[in-house]
Amino acid sequence: MKRLHPGVVCAAAMLLSGFLSAQTAGRSGAPKLDFEAVGMPLGKAPANAEIVEALKSVSAERIKSNIVHLVGFHNRSTISSTDTDLKPGTGVLAAADWIKAQFESYSKDCGGCLEVQFDESVEEPQPGFGNSHPRIVKPTPLRNVYAILRGSDPASARRMYLITGHYDTRETDVMNTHDFAPGANDDSSGTAVSMEAARVLSRYRFPATLVFVAVAGEEQGLNGSRHLAQRAVKEGWQLEGVLNNDIVGGDTTPGDRLQSKQRIRVFSQGILPSSPPDQIRQALSIGGENETPSRQLAREVLAVDRTYFDGAAPFRAVMELRLDRFLRGGDHKSFSDAGFPAVRFTEWRENYDHQHQHVRVENGREYGDLLKFDDFNYIARVARLNIATLATLAKSPGVPQQVRVLTSNLDNDTILRWEAPKSYTGEIHYQIVWRETAVNDWQFGIDAKELPGSTENSARLPVSKDNVFFGVRACTAQWICSQAVAPVPSRE
Secondary structure (H helix, E strand, O other), X not given: OOOEOHHHOOHHHHHHHHOOOOOOEOOOOOEOOHHHHOOEXXXXXXXXXXXXXXXXXXXXXXXXXXXXXXXXXXXXXXXXXXXXXXXXXXXHHHHHHHHHHHHHHHHHHOOOOEEEEEEEEEEOOOXXXXXXXXXXXXXXXXXXXXXXXXXXXXXHHHEEEEEEEEOOXXXXXXXXXOOOEOOOOOOHHHHHHHHHHHHHHOOOOOOOEEEEEEEOOHHHHOHHHHHHHHHHHHOOOEEEEEEEEOOOOOOOXXXXXXXXOOEEEEEEOOOOOOOOHHHHHHHHXXXXXXXXXXXXXXXXXXXXXXXXXXXXXXOEEEEEOOOOOOOOOOOHHHHHHOOOOEEEEEEOOOOHHHOOOOOXXXXXXXXXXXXXXXXXXXXXXXXXXXHHHHHHHHHXXXXXXXXXXXXXXXXXXXXXXXXXXOOOOOOOEEEEEEEEOOOOOOOEEEEHHHOEOOOOOEEEEOOOOOOEEEEEEEEOOOOOEOOOEOOEEEOO
């Protein structure tokens, strides 16, 4: 069956599809189930011409050049900011100055469109993790570098979407600030993605605000991202999505036949342990472990991937139902802990000989996070996926608010209600999406107008709420949609 998007079929066709009898024969000849008889299979959304144009300007050569420059700072340990014996042009502070200068050059090219700043703080001595030694033992200056592209629409500009990678590196000994720690993959690759996103997207204007960041302190304990996330909370940022790129270099190790250059993993937080106990109990009672804002952001990445990269040579985003890999962590956790939707992009198969290692050859094996193992074309593909996701979100109306599913009656219909996004004044189309409870990504969708409820911003679907998960997305007239919001039970 051809998979269509509800935004590209006519209203009459959708009405016909939406009200087909549940007795109509399915593909296998069996009667259709209720969730199959309403709406349409959810396929590609229409591609936006401006986003397509932007993707063409992503440059693997520029990405390579930026990574080469970053590696040239020798060792970018965060705690090298307190060293006084480093060679000129090396260390974490020199790297921060260079990244800031690159952001400023992009801003100059677009007529000063970027607000480029340091987010500076001093990290106080901290205890170690578990049985490990402390990673910050004296007051340590820390610099995040960021550039803000303010939204062009006064209302929508309050919404923000952020992309980040960490520019600090480490050696085997996390306290070693002098030996070569190139960090070509971990995480020059992610920093280069954030920088390339700033270069490309600064040529365009979006209703919402985009923030391009390179953070420090990741290897010492997510210090930089934690500081920025806390700042976002303190200053009331309406941050609706964070994309963290960490280890996206597409490690190319001779003889490794299990690496995939056609896949990128997307990690996201399930239920936050810090959530109020009643919210956790409610989510567990309805099987909502995978309906969190971060998981919905990951599904939006998958939707963007289908629209822009599902061609002859597809690049597949794979949703991982984990916060992160075993024994590892990343900067998206800082934002997720602060209550913001956040995901992490990471290559399909990591080589741990090329991470957190003293550069050496030992028993014929080469150790170290060296430039030679990066695949710059792969990193460019990751950058394109990030750019397409950021642009889509920034063009969307933002997420619907107060999404509820009515549970006051025992019946086989589903009544959904919601409120408009916080910061959008244009025309909005609402799309209802759903999937079977054993399926991870959205399967079906319909324009909410086709099955209106009894009140504004509501829908009534002849689909059992017990057998599927629902979401509500806010879309423009051109069907550029936000990530979905899962409804919470309500007896109103």
